[in-house]
Amino acid sequence: MELASHVTLAALGQQTLVGLSRTTILFIVSSGLSLILGVLRIPNVSHGSLYMIGAFITWTIASAIGGSAGFWAAMALGPLAVGLLSLAVERGLFCRLYEREHLMLLLFTFALTLVFGDMVKFVWGSDFRSLSVPHAMQGSLTVLGLPFPRYNLFLLAVGPLVAWGMWYLTNRTRIGKIARAAAVDREIVAAMGINVSWVFAFVFCIGCFLAGLGGALVAPTQNITQGMDHSLIMEAFLIVIMGGLGNIWGALLGALIFGLTDAIGILVWPQFAIVFPYVAVVIVLFFRPRGLLKSVW
Amino acid sequence: MEFTDPAKRKAQVAGLALMAAMFFLPAFAPRFYVYLAALILVRGLLATSLNLVLGYGGMYQFHHTVFYGVGAYAAALMITKTVLSPWLGFLAGPLVAAALSLVMGLICVRLSKLYFGMLQISLGSLVWAIVFRWYSFTGGDDGIHNIPLPAAISSINGSYYFTLVVSLLSLAAMYLIVNSAFGRVFQAVRDNQERCETIGVPVKRQQLMGLVLAGFFGGVSGVLFVAVEGTVFPDLMFWTLSLEVIIMCLLGGWFTFLGPMLGAAIIVILRTVVGIYTEYWTFFLGVILMLIIFFLPEGVLGYFLERLGRTRPTSAVSES
Numbered sequence: 001m002e003l004a005s006h007v008t009l010a011a012l013g014q015q016t017l018v019g020l021s022r023t024t025i026l027f028i029v030s031s032g033l034s035l036i037l038g039v040l041r042i043p044n045v046s047h048g049s050l051y052m053i054g055a056f057i058t059w060t061i062a063s064a065i066g067g068s069a070g071f072w073a074a075m076a077l078g079p080l081a082v083g084l085l086s087l088a089v090e091r092g093l094f095c096r097l098y099e100r101e102h103l104m105l106l107l108f109t110f111a112l113t114l115v116f117g118d119m120v121k122f123v124w125g126s127d128f129r130s131l132s133v134p135h136a137m138q139g140s141l142t143v144l145g146l147p148f149p150r151y152n153l154f155l156l157a158v159g160p161l162v163a164w165g166m167w168y169l170t171n172r173t174r175i176g177k178i179a180r181a182a183a184v185d186r187e188i189v190a191a192m193g194i195n196v197s198w199v200f201a202f203v204f205c206i207g208c209f210l211a212g213l214g215g216a217l218v219a220p221t222q223n224i225t226q227g228m229d230h231s232l233i234m235e236a237f238l239i240v241i242m243g244g245l246g247n248i249w250g251a252l253l254g255a256l257i258f259g260l261t262d263a264i265g266i267l268v269w270p271q272f273a274i275v276f277p278y279v280a281v282v283i284v285l286f287f288r289p290r291g292l293l294k295s296v297w
Numbered sequence: 298m299e300f301t302d303p304a305k306r307k308a309q310v311a312g313l314a315l316m317a318a319m320f321f322l323p324a325f326a327p328r329f330y331v332y333l334a335a336l337i338l339v340r341g342l343l344a345t346s347l348n349l350v351l352g353y354g355g356m357y358q359f360h361h362t363v364f365y366g367v368g369a370y371a372a373a374l375m376i377t378k379t380v381l382s383p384w385l386g387f388l389a390g391p392l393v394a395a396a397l398s399l400v401m402g403l404i405c406v407r408l409s410k411l412y413f414g415m416l417q418i419s420l421g422s423l424v425w426a427i428v429f430r431w432y433s434f435t436g437g438d439d440g441i442h443n444i445p446l447p448a449a450i451s452s453i454n455g456s457y458y459f460t461l462v463v464s465l466l467s468l469a470a471m472y473l474i475v476n477s478a479f480g481r482v483f484q485a486v487r488d489n490q491e492r493c494e495t496i497g498v499p500v501k502r503q504q505l506m507g508l509v510l511a512g513f514f515g516g517v518s519g520v521l522f523v524a525v526e527g528t529v530f531p532d533l534m535f536w537t538l539s540l541e542v543i544i545m546c547l548l549g550g551w552f553t554f555l556g557p558m559l560g561a562a563i564i565v566i567l568r569t570v571v572g573i574y575t576e577y578w579t580f581f582l583g584v585i586l587m588l589i590i591f592f593l594p595e596g597v598l599g600y601f602l603e604r605l606g607r608t609r610p611t612s613a614v615s616e617s
Binding site: 045093107108111114121230238241271275281 | 357404407408411412415419422423429431432582584587590
């Protein structure tokens, strides 16, 4: 194995930046998953599908409007559309199942995945789609003597913004506080005269919005295609479990571990890069089976 | 066992008739149906082996197909990479799967419910990732094709009878296990772990035994897949297949012994029949699954058993 020979400091630095932009996407998606898991106690397998739908809708809106205005409009409207879709699903189907066992809920969301997957195939076909970034975002900046795409830097800025937004929502707003209270004890919250069902709907909608946002943000960086949901949802679940169920900062930590081990793995041993994050997850869970940070469960 | 129960008697007669029909199937059915029946047996055996731990043990084994895949790969690698008899490969598959199940079980068994499931699925995904990438050994994402099978099972009828006999033997073995003293204790652990610990049941060892057995029979279904298809690929142990197998258990009825087999039959037939008319067969599977969850939470077989007036088996649902 020719390890180490091509692992220069600069390459390591650049790969770290690449890993961090991947981390942003992973964090945004898995924080939504974690929010839903923490408050509603639902392992939402369809989260990956909503991410994929977010990417496709963003592509459709961006190509319909065109230009840089279209791109930014799509970035805003794509995730919103996903949020609305999730609200419809939650109110129409999901809210009737809250009393059921976890396994049933998990399978219900898997059924949604099957339905969504075929809906995407029906609406968008099975071709690759790609979304190009507006002019201002094209090209690269030189970081550590190596070129680094501007769009990835944009992603790096969005990540902390979302983290702050999540913190603000759950700690500083009334609905966020109610949601956290409902995560701990939904009966008491209901006894206080709060309609927990709608709180759940709100949280589910926000969580799925984040999945859509992740999909919208990832759209310019890779091929938008069928099956992009399958690998991502597994990664997001592992991140959430690794970080601690329902803990937003845990999701951030988990995403960092996942994104960085993946990026460094590509540098160290390209063939088995895919294995590195999974090894990290297994190690973390072996020593801290309930996640790194305090879980809300 | 009450042989006087008319519902049970009826079920036994129907079962014997079905078995006879399966033995004579190649005599009157076209090749495609024989192949389909073999596939149902393979998937049904896989689902039944999962149900050992899922339904009878109450353990959320989310990534069961990793044992299916590893069993299939172990057999395929033995056959293609060594000069040993292929039959030894078929023997090695279940043993390797059981060994993997032991290792994974040792790591996971101290956790319960969702945490158990998540650690199990991450370990399973790790195995999948290695197989998916290890081109020089496992063929990577291409898999291994055109595996030379022994002459006796290289024809469709040969592989069908091999599958039929091995599945029936495995099912019988699992049935005996479930109804043995071990199986009873295993179900008791599912229903109330604390109480079992109090009366001195080694709960974790019991669960570990269950996991190894389930892994072993998962491996058996894996080698049968090789016998039927003559090929292996990493998707055999991708997590989506695992969820599909959980669906089979749920669909058929995960508190019944033969429910998972019925669920597997329904899904394999559904995929084939709906697949003829439309490429959107997973859409229909999703819709059917939703209907099951809403209206038949005990599964198809569970529903009919209830209709027949038999007392419902104690369900783990009320526990959590």
